[in-house]
Amino acid sequence: MGNATGVETTGPFGDRFAEILTEEALSFLADLHRAFDGRRLELLALRKEREAALAAGATFGFLPETRDVREAEWRVAEPAPGLEDRRVEITGPTDAKMTINALNSGAKVWLADHEDANTPLWQNVVEGQLNLRDAIAGSLSYTSPEGKRYTLGEGPRPTIVMRPRGWHLPEKHILVDGAPSSGSLTDFGLYFFHNHLATRPYFYLPKMESHLEARLWNDVFAFAEERFGRPTGTIRATVLIETFPAAFEMEEILYELREHSAGLNAGRWDYMFSVIKKFRTRGRDFLLPDRNTVTMTVPFMRAYTELLVRTCHKRGAHAIGGMAAFIPSRRDPGVNRVALEKVGADKRREAGDGFDGSWVAHPDLVPVCREIFDGVLRDRPNQLDRLREDVSVTAEDLLAVGATPGRRTEEGLRNAVSVGVQYLDAWLKGTGAVAINNMMEDAATAEISRSQVWQWLHNDVALDDTGERVTRELVERIADEELAGLGGDLGAARELFMEVAVADDFVDFLTIPAYERMP
Ligand SMILES: CC(=O)SCCNC(=O)CCNC(=O)[C@H](O)C(C)(C)COP(=O)(O)OP(=O)(O)OC[C@H]1O[C@@H](n2cnc3c(N)ncnc32)[C@H](O)[C@@H]1OP(=O)(O)O
Numbered sequence: 001m002g003n004a005t006g007v008e009t010t011g012p013f014g015d016r017f018a019e020i021l022t023e024e025a026l027s028f029l030a031d032l033h034r035a036f037d038g039r040r041l042e043l044l045a046l047r048k049e050r051e052a053a054l055a056a057g058a059t060f061g062f063l064p065e066t067r068d069v070r071e072a073e074w075r076v077a078e079p080a081p082g083l084e085d086r087r088v089e090i091t092g093p094t095d096a097k098m099t100i101n102a103l104n105s106g107a108k109v110w111l112a113d114h115e116d117a118n119t120p121l122w123q124n125v126v127e128g129q130l131n132l133r134d135a136i137a138g139s140l141s142y143t144s145p146e147g148k149r150y151t152l153g154e155g156p157r158p159t160i161v162m163r164p165r166g167w168h169l170p171e172k173h174i175l176v177d178g179a180p181s182s183g184s185l186t187d188f189g190l191y192f193f194h195n196h197l198a199t200r201p202y203f204y205l206p207k208m209e210s211h212l213e214a215r216l217w218n219d220v221f222a223f224a225e226e227r228f229g230r231p232t233g234t235i236r237a238t239v240l241i242e243t244f245p246a247a248f249e250m251e252e253i254l255y256e257l258r259e260h261s262a263g264l265n266a267g268r269w270d271y272m273f274s275v276i277k278k279f280r281t282r283g284r285d286f287l288l289p290d291r292n293t294v295t296m297t298v299p300f301m302r303a304y305t306e307l308l309v310r311t312c313h314k315r316g317a318h319a320i321g322g323m324a325a326f327i328p329s330r331r332d333p334g335v336n337r338v339a340l341e342k343v344g345a346d347k348r349r350e351a352g353d354g355f356d357g358s359w360v361a362h363p364d365l366v367p368v369c370r371e372i373f374d375g376v377l378r379d380r381p382n383q384l385d386r387l388r389e390d391v392s393v394t395a396e397d398l399l400a401v402g403a404t405p406g407r408r409t410e411e412g413l414r415n416a417v418s419v420g421v422q423y424l425d426a427w428l429k430g431t432g433a434v435a436i437n438n439m440m441e442d443a444a445t446a447e448i449s450r451s452q453v454w455q456w457l458h459n460d461v462a463l464d465d466t467g468e469r470v471t472r473e474l475v476e477r478i479a480d481e482e483l484a485g486l487g488g489d490l491g492a493a494r495e496l497f498m499e500v501a502v503a504d505d506f507v508d509f510l511t512i513p514a515y516e517r518m519p
């Protein structure tokens with residue numbers, strides 16, 4: 001294990017961890033920490049201030065102080081090599097099998113996920129970096145417990161875009177000058193350090209809440225490029241617009257990162273979570289119906305994606321669509337047909353709206369996404385030329401949450417509790433993405449489940465079908481009933497779910513108390 005000054009790494013340590021945690025790599029992480037962690041913590045404190053203002057009655061709007069940025073003429077950097085054509089992007093965690101399957105999937109891009117689809121178990125953090133490094137070197141292979149052998153195929157491989165953790169998460173196994181380091185800087189720093197010469201260092205940036213947070217990432221990138229003598233713009237980043245406040249700062253976020261920008265992505269699941277979270281105490285104007293009925297065509301979601309495409313194309317940036325959660329099945333043709341239909345409809349809407357490409361959760365969904373985008377793009381690599389000047393979205397349109405049609409039902413509540421607990425059980429055991437009821441569940445979708453329960457409970461909601469009030473007792477009773485049929489010991493996951501779904505204090509991210517429970 002490397003021995004950089006002021007850095008302490010704490011176990012457990014696997015066989016090849018020393019190949020990632022070298023003295024030089026840890027010393028780079030320490031430099032990043034010393035240069036940027038103070039600002040990270042200040043920006044997290046600013047989030048709290050904004051949230052307190054919202055609770056006191058404030059709202060979101062386009063910022064008066066950045067009007068100049070919105071009105072000036074500027075464009076982001078030209079699309080970087082390997083990112084010109086992003087018509088189909090597969091996402092997934094970085095364990096060896098998924099890494100190989102994603103790289104053999106035929107997608108144009110692989111989002112290598114250390115975020116929503118990953119439990120940041122120390123082993124996952126370091127082994128993920130090993131797998132990425134080995135995959136980039138072409139040497140990654142894997143044999144499953146059943147004896148199936150996995151190797152990288154000969155065909156063209158997707159461009160790798162790595163997604164580090166969000167600014168809010170610490171990495172408690174790396175202490176710098178006695179303080180836990182940042183999960184974002186750890187994931188970014190290790191990936192950049194080990195791979196910037198072997199491949200193009202591209203990133204997806206999650207869960208940002210302001211252009212000041214984008215400025216911090218931009219400064220981190222400039223620091224890394226300068227430190228290793230790489231030209232400006234070597235690093236590229238696609239920002240997920242997946243928080244409510246960020247939707248009001250899309251132009252500013254692109255502007256801050258303009259030399260490093262690779263566009264924006266519509267991260268629908270965290271966006272929905274953020275909408276619930278930010279206005280959770282503000283009563284009926286922000287109350288959403290059952291999660292599964294909030295589709296991408298309800299007014300406030302439509303406003304957000306339309307504005308995203310228009311904003312990106314005005315600035316020469318790619319607009320990338322999000323994740324339809326339906327998972328295909330190789331065993332059940334009925335489930336498979338429904339997934340292909342639902343995902344197909346979602347991708348058709350995105351391609352028609354001007355998105356340049358979109359996400360899929362599973363290799364069997366790559367063809368449907370590709371065919372739909374092929375049909376719209378034809379021989380063009382993207383549709384940056386579709387300016388969508390017909391789109392006009394106001395702050396009121398983005399805020400029109402209360403206009404969402406639908407009902408709050410007992411079935412919706414049961415689904416939130418059951419799926420939420422099952423997901424947390426998987427997360428605590430080290431798996432950050434799972435299929436439950438043929439739907440992809442990850443940290444973002446679980447956040448919706450638990451925050452929706454919290455919101456209904458704390459806004460005195462009566463269910464539309466039964467008339468029953470949502471109380472702690474009802475949620476506990478539903479948990480008893482739903483979990484009884486599932487088997488296994490779900491006690492730890494249930495306790496965590498109750499902490500984040502019914503306690504009076506709203507926990508910012510469920511991954512924070514969940515991470516505290518990890519070794
Ligand atoms: C809100 C957001 O942030 S969305 C982005 C984050 N979320 C994700 O990335 C989720 C990605 N998807 C997944 O993790 C998986 O598809 C799951 C967990 C939902 C379902 O996975 P499984 O239960 O393994 O599905 P299934 O059994 O149908 O998989 C069939 C094969 O495809 C592989 N596979 C499935 N999804 C993926 C993927 N995303 N990447 C690579 N390979 C995959 C499986 O490893 C399996 O391979 P095998 O036949 O060699 O064993």
Ligand SMILES: O=CC(=O)O
Pocket residue numbers: 116240242266267268269270271322323444
């Ligand atoms: O990260 C994507 C999302 O939808 O959340």
Ligand SMILES: [Mg+2]
Pocket residue numbers: 116206207240242267269270444
């Ligand atoms: Mg997300």
